[in-house]
Amino acid sequence: MPKLLVLTGGGDCPGLNAVIRGIVKRSQKEKDWEVYGSIEAFNGVFREPNELVKLTRRRIAGIHVKGGTILKTTNKSNPIKYPVEMPDGTIKFEDRSDELVTKLKRLGFDAVINIGGDGSQKISKTLFDKGIPIIGVPKTIDNDLSATDMTFGFQTAVQIATDSFDKLVTTAESHHRVMIMEVMGRDAGWIALYAAIAGGAEICLIPEIPYDLNKVLKRIESRYKNGRGFVNIVVAEGAKPKDGAATFSKAAKGSEHVKLGGVAFTLSHQLREAGCKAEIRETVLGHIIRGGTPIAFDRVLASLFGVKAFEMVLDKEFGKMVSFKNNDITTVSLEEATRKYNFVDPDSNLVKAARGLGISFGA
Numbered sequence: 349m350p351k352l353l354v355l356t357g358g359g360d361c362p363g364l365n366a367v368i369r370g371i372v373k374r375s376q377k378e379k380d381w382e383v384y385g386s387i388e389a390f391n392g393v394f395r396e397p398n399e400l401v402k403l404t405r406r407r408i409a410g411i412h413v414k415g416g417t418i419l420k421t422t423n424k425s426n427p428i429k430y431p432v433e434m435p436d437g438t439i440k441f442e443d444r445s446d447e448l449v450t451k452l453k454r455l456g457f458d459a460v461i462n463i464g465g466d467g468s469q470k471i472s473k474t475l476f477d478k479g480i481p482i483i484g485v486p487k488t489i490d491n492d493l494s495a496t497d498m499t500f501g502f503q504t505a506v507q508i509a510t511d512s513f514d515k516l517v518t519t520a521e522s523h524h525r526v527m528i529m530e531v532m533g534r535d536a537g538w539i540a541l542y543a544a545i546a547g548g549a550e551i552c553l554i555p556e557i558p559y560d561l562n563k564v565l566k567r568i569e570s571r572y573k574n575g576r577g578f579v580n581i582v583v584a585e586g587a588k589p590k591d592g593a594a595t596f597s598k599a600a601k602g603s604e605h606v607k608l609g610g611v612a613f614t615l616s617h618q619l620r621e622a623g624c625k626a627e628i629r630e631t632v633l634g635h636i637i638r639g640g641t642p643i644a645f646d647r648v649l650a651s652l653f654g655v656k657a658f659e660m661v662l663d664k665e666f667g668k669m670v671s672f673k674n675n676d677i678t679t680v681s682l683e684e685a686t687r688k689y690n691f692v693d694p695d696s697n698l699v700k701a702a703r704g705l706g707i708s709f710g711a
C-alpha cells in the first residue's frame with residue numbers, strides 16, 4: 349500500500365485543516381493510499397517512538413471549518429537548523445537533515461506533502477535534493493511568497509484586521525483620539541495595506557515605505573480643529589522610520605528568527621516626543637489575526653491546494669509547490685518557490701489607489 353506523509357510547519361494559519369482534508373479526501377478516491385500526519389512538523393518523525401497519526405475519514409470530517417492545525421506545528425524544528433539546548437542554557441543549531449532523510453526512508457513513505465511558508469519550503473527543497481519525493485503547499489498569513497499570487501490565511505487575517513479596525517474607528521471618533529492598530533506581516537505590508545483600504549484608514553505605515561515622522565504628524569494635525577477630530581492608523585509590525593530600524597521584541601528561545609512587535613508603541617512615543625497634542629491609544633492585534641475559523645475564500649483556496657497536492661503525488665510531480673496564479677491552481681518548482689519574497693511595490697496600482705483614497709504612507 350502506498351503511504352503518504354503530511355505535515356504542517358512554521359506558524360499556524362487559518363486554512364491548514366482545509367488543506368489536510370483536501371489531501372485526504374482526494375486520496376480516498378484512489379484505492380490503496382494510506383495518509384499519515386506527522387505531529388508538530390517533522391518532530392513526529394524525529395521522536396522515538398514516532399508521533400504519526402493515520403488520517404482517516406473520521407479524523408478529517410468537518411475540520412475545514414476549524415482554525416489552527418489538527419497536526420500541531422512549530423517554528424522551532426527546522427531539520428537544517430535544529431535548536432539544541434546546551435548544558436549552559438544556550439542554543440546551538442544542528443543540521444539533522446540527513447538523519448531525517450534516513451528516518452523517512454526507513455518509515456517507507458512514498459511521498460511527503462509539506463504545508464508551510466518560505467522556511468518550510470526551503471526545508472522541502474533540501475529534502476528533495478537529498479532524494480525525498482516531496483511536494484510543498486504554500487501557507488502564510490503574511491502573503492509574502494512570490495511564486496503564488498495569494499496564500500490561504502491572508503484574506504482571513506485581512507478580515508480580522510478590518511473588523512478590528514472598524515471597532516477602533518467608532519471609539520476614536522467618540523474620544524477625538526488617534527488610534528494606532530498594529531498588525532502582523534513580518535517584513536511585508538500586505539495585511540496592513542489591505543486593512544487600511546478596507547477600513548478607510550487615514551494613515552498606513554508599511555515596511556516597504558519607510559515613514560517620515562513629520563509627515564505622519566502633519567496628517568494627524570490636518571484632521572484636528574480646536575482639539576476635535578480623530579485619526580485611525582494601521583501600522584505593519586515591520587514598519588520603520590526613514591533612517592531608523594524596525595521594532596523588535598524578544599525572540600522565543602530556540603527560534604531562528606528575530607521577533608517583530610511593538611511598533612505601535614514606538615510610533616506613539618515618537619509622535620508624543622514630536623509634539624503631537626492628540627490623545628493616542630495603541631492596539632496590537634498580535635496572534636488574534638491568525639486564529640479562529642478561516643473565511644470562505646481561504647477554505648476554498650486551501651481545499652483546492654490540498655486536492656492538487658495529492659494529484660501531484662499521483663503524477664509524481666515531486667520537487668514542486670502548488671501555486672495560485674492568474675486565478676488558477678498550478679505548480680512551480682521548489683527552486684522558484686523559494687527564490688524571492690513578495691513585498692508591496694511602492695509604485696504598484698494598489699499603493700497608488702490607496703493614495704488616491706487619501707491614505708497617507710507618511711512619505
Ligand code: F6P
Nearest residue numbers: 359423488489490532533534608
Ligand atoms: O509569519 C507569520 C507570523 O504570524 C508573522 O506575521 C509574525 O511576525 C510571526 O509569524 C509571529 O511568530 P510567532 O507565532 O512565533 O510569534
